[in-house]
Amino acid sequence: MLRATNIDSLSRGTFDVLVLGGGINGAVAAAALAGRGAKVALIDRGDFAGFTSQESSNLAWGGIKYMESLEFRLVRKLCRSRNRLLRSYPSSVQEIRFYAAHERGFRHGLFKLFLGTWLYWIIGSFFTKLPRLLSRRTIAREEPIINVDGCDGGFEYSDAYLVDNDARFVWGFVRAALDRGALAANYVESLGARREGGAWVARARDVLSGRELSIRARVIVNACGPFADAHNALTGQRTRHRHIFSKGIHLIVDRLTSSRRVLTFFADDGRPFFVIPMGNRTCIGTTDTPVEVPETHVTPEDRRFVLSNINKRLNLPRPLTEADVIAERCGVRPLAVQDGSGTDDWMLLSRKHAVEVDREQAHVSIFGGKLTDCLNVGEEICEVVQALGVALPRPAARWYGEPGEDERRAFFEEARQLGLDARTQPRSSEALSARLWRRYGAQALGLLEEIRRDPRMADPLIDGAEDLRCEVAYAARHEMITKLEDFLRRRTKIALLVRRDELSTSPGLREACRILFGEAAEPKLEEYFQEHGARQPAEGKAPLTAQPLR
Structure with a gap:
């Protein structure tokens, strides 16, 4: 088996880079480094994309909500990343229309939000279809499932989504790393690492068999997502950044509308709330709840919140109940904060990533991030690792994208x-x-x-x-x-x-x-x-x- 063969090989020789964590950040780091010619090992204590990266909204969006906090540079960066994903993965990442109903009395007026979609379109390099202003009559005709009571119109704009699921998209990067010579193994846990003879020696354990092994590497990249802080503590790394967590959940139900649009509302707490197509199913959510630890679960309150909000905003033959729920998604967003910044208010935090480097110890930590920004993370890790002395024999090689x-x-x-x-x-x-x-x-x-x-x-x-x-x-x-x-x-x-x-x-x-x-x-x-x-x-x-x- 591929996994067993790779585990046997992890203890042989010295790798250029050991990547810890097989979520989106770790997967793109491994794919980028292997594609550029580095000798790479990738391990995850669970399955690849087995935690935060399997619980997203399946959206690759440019961060329109960050315009409210005037983070235009971040929005520009995310829009450019979204556009690159659309060009590079035309089968997997596709443009989709967001169809937003606006309730009277919302904190921002309809026309202000509509102008915001035009600014978003401009910041996004005019890459998608034009935004459109919607009247109540237009919404009732085009999307009769939307309850227009209390609504004064709406707007439509474009972003992108994953046609398949997020975890499958992450696996594509792991597969790309393997195809370019990387060694990767799931269910292999890092127990910590130490510097020895100019390299890192990581203790690892096969979670399934209990077998322990040592992995040598010149550089360690900590891409453990919500567990990055805990692993840094194991290796004695002190960083300026750390994580706080916000929980999001989605409920999967039978398909509610045949249109291929993301229906967009503002939930009772004012946060964006989506009805997302998923083939013959519909994904509803998300919530945004501060939590103290990465391990979370869907609570009865979470289900009531989602079902209550969707039942208020859609004209359904009957209200959705828990019996209609086919499956649930629940995960945390690891939000990067910097000590002393005074920005622990999770409501004000964006999903931007931060890469922190300990040059003396050749240790790299990735904080935060989101799927849309993944290609930037891969490129940035290549630059950092090269600056730490690892030669990349193919510095201009394209490491991402669909076949020709x-x-x-x-x-x-x-x-x-x-x-x-x-x-x-x-x-x-x-x-x-x-x-x-x-x-x-x-x-x-x-x-x-x-x-x-x-x-x-x-x-x-x-x-x-x-x-x-x-x-x-x-x-x-x-x-x-x-x-x-x-x-x-x-x-x-x-x-x-x-x-x-x-x-x-x-x-x-x-x-x-x-x-x-x-x-x-x-x-x-x-x-x-x-x-x-x-x-x-x-x-x-x-x-x-x-x-x-x-």
Whole structure:
């Protein structure tokens, strides 16, 4: 297995850089450094993108809300980053319209906010479609699901979103790092590190087996996200920056509207509140609650807040209740603050990142950040590591982006000859060829070859999800699936689309587990449902477990 081979190799030789943490910051750091020719190791104590980076709103936006606090330089930077993502990942990051209803009496008037969208468009280099002012009548005609009572109009503007899920996008950077020679392993925990003989020696532990190992590297990059402060304490690093945390949650329900727009409101507390398309589902949120620790969960109050706000603002056949919730997302935003800055008020903090360098010890810490800004983080880490004396043999190499047009044309021509799109499921949100290209790029040609040899490889396995048998087989070989949750929640978004009680009785899930884990399939199934629980199944269906949802 790829993971076992990589773990065996982590203790051999000295790496140029050891990256700790496989969220978005760590993944882009590893991809950028490996792409530029550095010898890189990447470890995470959980799965890649297994914490904050799997709990986002799936938006790659330029930070329009930071205009209220007059952070125009940050907005400019984020808009340029958004535009670069749109150019570099046209299949994965796409423009989407934000459709905002404005309530009378809101702290900013409608026309002021509309002018703000024009300024946002200008700051964003005119890269997206023009903003548009909306009357109540227009909203009622175009989006009848919106309750216009108490509304004096609205506006529409553009930003971007991830067509797939955030964790899958992060995995793409991990895969890119691996393809360029990096060693990466999930479920390997750093126990701290010390300087020895001009290099770092990190103690690490395989979380699954308990095996301990040492990893030598000239430079350490702490990309542990919300846990960066704790790891700095392990290595004796004293930094000017630290984190405070804000919790955000989303609820996933059946699709509420067929339009491909993000419906935008201002919740009762004045914060932006979204109804985001997610294929055949809708994602509602988010909250913004200060918390003391990174580990969080969805509370009854959180659910009531989201459901209450959405029921007030939409015309639904009946109010949404907890019974309508298919899945939940809950995570913290690690907000970077600087000691002595007096800016601990989380309501005033942006998601901008900070990179702090200890040049004497060759240690780098990344604080804060967001998905939109990820390419900037990768470039900045390359500059910092090079300044610390690590040679980058390919300093101008492009380390991000989708494959070139020739590869794209070759794939779609092969897919056309194979008649692939005729196999697209009736309820699918896109053609099968488009989805395979977005998720696998040039590697999708290998999937076409498997389908050509055995047409059954194009069959979806799990009701309610679009993932094919050949995709499960590919994940088993190449995507370092260690636990069932890695597959259901991060390499795919099945756990966000299919209710747990349906999963617990799914024959397709059992078959997927046999492909992924072989003889260990049943224990992996039991482990997943014991950890995450399952609702009671429909009458006559036997559950895998009888655990309640947590």
